[in-house]
Structures are given as structure tokens and as C-alpha cells.
Amino acid sequence: MTLLETLTHRHTTKAYDKNRKIPASIVTQLLEALRYSPSSVNSQPWHFFVADNDAGKARIAKATSGVFSFNVNRVLDASHVIVLCARNTLSPDYLQTLGAQEQADGRFATDEARDVAQKGRATFVGLHEQAGDVATWAQKQTYIAQGFLLLSAAFLGVDATPMEGFEASILEEELGLKEKDLTPVVIVSLGYHSDADFNARLPKSRLPEQAIFTPL
Template sequence: MSNIKALNWRYATKKFDESKILSEDKIEVLKKAFNLTATSYGLQPLKMLIISNKELQSKLRDFSYNQQQVNTASHVLVICIEDKVDEEFITNYFKRVKHVRETPEEIIKPFHEFLVNDFKTKAEEEIHAWATNQAYLALGTLLTVCASEEIDACPMEGFEPEKYDEFLSLPDKNLRSVLVLPVGYRAEDDEFSKFKKVRRPLDEVIIEID
């Protein structure tokens, strides 16, 4: 499937077929796509929970304004931000750079020191807002990959993060939930899946500058 055809096929699924479960291969693709997504500075201040326990999914529906996608999906992906992005977190990133790329310390050191000092000047709320922006980048990557793999998905901001955090013990993992993405396969009787996409004309949303 071409990229444009896949994106035309994609839609925010309203009803999943509970009998259809994503294969391990498909889940592995989503794991790798999440890990390969672009993030600012390459710091990856994100983690993703993959939930396939139906009992947990039913409980999470209670914290998702009763949206049925949460408990009928094959899996529920919860995109989380790191609660603390500090000097240790940044240093660990540069250790990975040095290990993977075998980059000399003298080349790494100036940028390493810059990021450490820059983040020290930021308020906690500012860092959380920055990390949340990275979560949206990851969501965009996942939605595109889902479309290309013909995996249905429904991106959700409509949930109660504090209750997700408490129920899933996220503070113990130094995490905060920011986005939810149920994935699976659309139900045959989901009438919304047959609707044509409604988008503004290209000449209204694209500005070309020669």
C-alpha cells in the first residue's frame, strides 16, 4: 500500500472487532516504530506501555470517559513521558552515543555540557511540556506505521491521566501518561469506517514559496 493510499485508508476507529488480535509480528513493528521516532536532541524522554489484558482494559475504560475503543481493541498503547529528565538521564544518553557510535569524548563533551546546563535552567513544568511534545511526535509516527501495516488505531487525549497513572503504578516507574492509542482491527459493522474523509482543499492548507 502506498503512503497516500494508506493514509486515506486510516481513520480514528470507532469500533474494534474484539475477535481479531494483532500478531506478535505486528506488535513488534509498533515497538520498533516507537523506538525509532524522532525526538528533540534524540533524548527519547518517553516510554510506552502495551496492554493486552482484557480485565485491565475494561478498568481503563472507566478512566477513559467510557470510550469502548479501550476495552474492545486488541491492545492499548499508553504513551508516557519521563517524570524526571535530569543530568543523570542526559548523561546516560551520551553514554549510549559514545558506545554505539564510538564517538570520542572530546566531541561529545561540549554538547553534553550544553544540554545539562540548559535543562538545569528549565522549570519542571517546562520540561514536562517539552517531553509531551515528543510524545505527540511518537503518536504521529505510530499512526503512520499503523496505516501502512493496515492496523486500525484511535488516538485519544480523552482520558484521565492521574487515574491511569495511579492504576498502572506509573509514578513508581518515574512516568506520566499523556496519550492513549487503542489498536486492532475495525469491526465490519463500524459504519464510520465507510465515510469519506473530510479535509480542506490542498490550496487552502499548502503555501508554496518559490
């Protein structure tokens, strides 16, 4: 498919075929889409929990009880479910880990280049620490990763459902997120829609170009 065909074909899946699993080779590509997502100053302020079996999906589904029960089957019946989490803080140790990885990956021609990059990243993090919004900044970056995951899934013929409809406190307890200094941002189910997915048959509806674009 072309890019436009991919964009107009993808939809938020409402029901999954529980008997269809995503091939391992495609799962690998989807996880790489997350890993290679861009982030401000390459901060990569995220962590992803991946469930590919009934037990793992059941743990995530606990957070879709009560008012969010409409999402239970979208978790349990999917092939894979990913919880996208954002880091609440970006510690000096974590920034050092990023710098060491960049060094190992050959991003710096000289020690001076390395020092400039690390200083620049620390400066941006420091600005957000002063503003008291590091966690919010990290969550914004995590939504970029979600966008890459959704587009990649559609390109690879995989259906997806992004969900904010869950009890964060339940997920935090189930996955021990507070101890890991993480906040759950969004859950994404992945798989193949079933015949019960009414949304797969509906046309796209978006505002017209003139309503959202302003030429300058």
C-alpha cells in the first residue's frame, strides 16, 4: 500500500480475532519501531511492557475494569498488548547511560563532540526540571513512540487499538511502576480484527483540509 492508502486503511480496532497471532518476524519490526522512535535530545524517556500470552494480557486487563470494562476484550483477545510508560525523572545516571550507548554506537567523532552532546541534553533536562514538568515532557515524547507504533502496524497489515481507558493506579500496582519511577501513558493492543469489529467497515471521517491547514 502507498502511505495514503495505509493512513486511510488503518482504524481503531474494536474487536479482535483471538485465534490469530502476529508472526514473530512482524512483532520484531513493531518493537523496533518503538525502539527507533524519535525523542527530544534522544532522551528516550520511556519503557515498554509487552504481553504476548494470556497471563500477561490478563495482568494488563485488570486495569480495564469498572467504567473501562469496554476495553477488557480488546486486551484479552488481541495477539499482543503493549503498555507504553514514561519516565518520571531523567537522572544523571540515566543520562550517562544514554551517552555511553551513543558512544558505543559511534555517534561521536571526537571526545569534544561527545561532551557537547551530553552537555546539551543535560541542559534541556535541567530546564524541564526547573519548570517542574519532566514527567509531562516525557509523556509527550512517549506519544511520539505511540504514533510510530500505530503507523508501523498499519504498514505491516496489523490492526491496533490505542487506549487511555484504564485505571492507572491498578496498572501501577500490577507492574510495580512506582518502584520503577514510571507512569503508564497508553495501552496499545495489536492483532487482527474479527468480523465483530464494526469500525473496520466504516468510512474515515476527518475535517476538510481548509479547516485545519492555514497557508502562510
